[in-house]
Amino acid sequence: MEYLDQDVSNCSVGRAIGLVGDSWVLLVLREVTRGVRRFSDIQEHLGVSRSVLTDRLNGLVTQGLLEQRAYREPGARSRSEYVLTEKGRDLYPLITALRQWGDKYLADPEGPSLLTTHHDCGAPVRVRLVCDEGHVLASSDEVDRRPGPSARPRPTASATV
């Protein structure tokens, strides 16, 4: 079965896009990944409305990417902060892929606004395409695709009429 003949409704990429294919969702994940956890901090840093931020945070909590925790500063009422779950932390390669591409094509002429380095050795961190045999791939030209266990044919055009 060719890819074009497959039903894409259960494609993993599509399902992932359904959860994180939104600017504010991705920006919120960036902020929390970089340690900005409090509602008011995220709101000010992103310049986002309270209602949009509330909507995206609630969605991320419901989907299990963020966990809401209470904190209280002396003399103030209890407030919320947000931390990544394992499911949310597993999106770090995605955030890194965005940064790497942005650093290459969209950074200011003098260079990126943030440097991300390996804590142990100080070298820049990136994502690389690799296979489970340890080979590094230069591009998508080096991959083969075939239907997986949950592949199914897409409804034909005539069936949808």
Place this chain on the structure above:
Amino acid sequence: MEYLDQDVSNCSVGRAIGLVGDSWVLLVLREVTRGVRRFSDIQEHLGVSRSVLTDRLNGLVTQGLLEQRAYREPGARSRSEYVLTEKGRDLYPLITALRQWGDKYLADPEGPSLLTTHHDCGAPVRVRLVCDEGHVLASSDEVDRRPGPSARPRPTASATV
């Protein structure tokens, strides 16, 4: 300067999100990456309206991620197909990061609908966090962040009033 005190308007992640942080854009990039190049094929496979698809394709061409080419089948009028530029092809790690995360958390119980393997050896392909010294990182806990060459302080709250 702490991250929270930085102006994020020139953040590479944010700029990348500005171009590709949209469901239809990402779905179109997935399709073209997998060899679906013709307007009508993309439209049918995604179940997207002509106007939305036209809008996203035009944006991707304008931003230099796709190139529009004419093709003509015997007896038919000339039509358009879309191919990735180098800038578009460089998003393959991003697509792969989405697939990897989707395969882990969102695939049907029997497994993913598509298998992506290394052409040379047949092993599954994924993205990995690595540093330029060749170390593999397990998570974002192993990274340090510091302001880069284009870092600038964010406007203070009082300055924006």
